[in-house]
Ligand SMILES: Nc1ncnc2c1ncn2[C@@H]1O[C@H](COP(=O)(O)OP(=O)(O)OP(=O)(O)O)[C@@H](O)[C@H]1O
């Protein structure tokens with residue numbers, strides 16, 4: 001398995017004048033609403049533990065106010081926890097001195113915001129190179145590296161344009177190029193695509209996936225959009241009122257929601273596109289040799305074609321070539337109907 005890049009250990013965050021006392025009340029059973037009413041403190045996060053692995057896209061989901069931004073801002077210590085630890089490559093970042101913290105923020109982590117604040121009087125290339133020049137990279141070298149990133153996000157030819165001459169989607173891509181240009185190992189993307197219209201948003205999702213495959217960055221991605229989460233996320237965490245309700249792959253969460261809240265959250269998803277054949281194959285029954293064969297990692301939707309062709313049973317084969325079992329049309333229907 002890939003090494004752990006960011007480990008979040010029992011992190012709690014309370015906003016207010018006396019967070020420690022307020023947290024003790026939460027631990028004694030007070031809920032977020034009553035904490036606010038009785039003490040005027042706000043519970044941001046409560047006892048969150050999770051691991052983000054190197055090279056994965058880890059999506060954080062939840063309704064407005066559930067603690068997504070609060071969580072992601074702990075990863076470069078823009079916010080410090082009231083309790084708990086954050087480990088980055090195994091090191092406790094709360095123990096970093098000023099120099100190490102600056103190195104973390106400049107070299108290891110880059111942030112992309114919903115509306116990336118581009119510098120209006122600088123060109124696209126200067127905007128992208130900005131972080132590098134701040135970091136002491138000579139200007140010519142910074143511009144050369146910026147040009148590579150600009151090409152990567154599909155904005156070649158716009159190097160000398162100013163932000164105001166670009167559409168919102170293009171500006172967003174400049175923001176992404178700027179984050180990529182820093183060579184940071186981790187990209188923190190807080191609703192980075194939420195302001196884009198659906199077609200551009202889809203293009204950006206495809207592009208991000210493709211870039212990640214190529215560059216192997218670790219990406220932490222916040223979104224409200226379940227389809228976006230399922231498309232991008234190797235793992236998805238669902239927060240509610242500062243608490244972690246479930247972490248898993250999209251397929252795991254859909255197949256086995258941890259509670260009613262998560263089940264309602266994922267209710268309207270097209271399950272055929274997410275659930276995998278392997279999870280529903282009956283290992284006790286092998287299909288006939290003539291049965292169509294489908295991969296365990298194929299989505300249920302992929303099996304539709306075989307059933308439409310008249311098959312009643314398909315054989316499911318694992319990645320290593322061994323047969324996993326059989327899958328009937330009825331079983332697929334049951335999975336889609338949540339039976
Ligand atoms: N600086 C702060 N001071 C006081 N309360 C805060 C502060 N920052 C966040 N909060 C509170 O913490 C909770 C979580 O906020 P957060 O911004 O993390 O939510 P979010 O999930 O990112 O929401 P959204 O989807 O609207 O961006 C909210 O109740 C919010 O009011």
Ligand SMILES: [Mg+2]
Pocket residue numbers: 068069070190
């Ligand atoms: Mg937020």
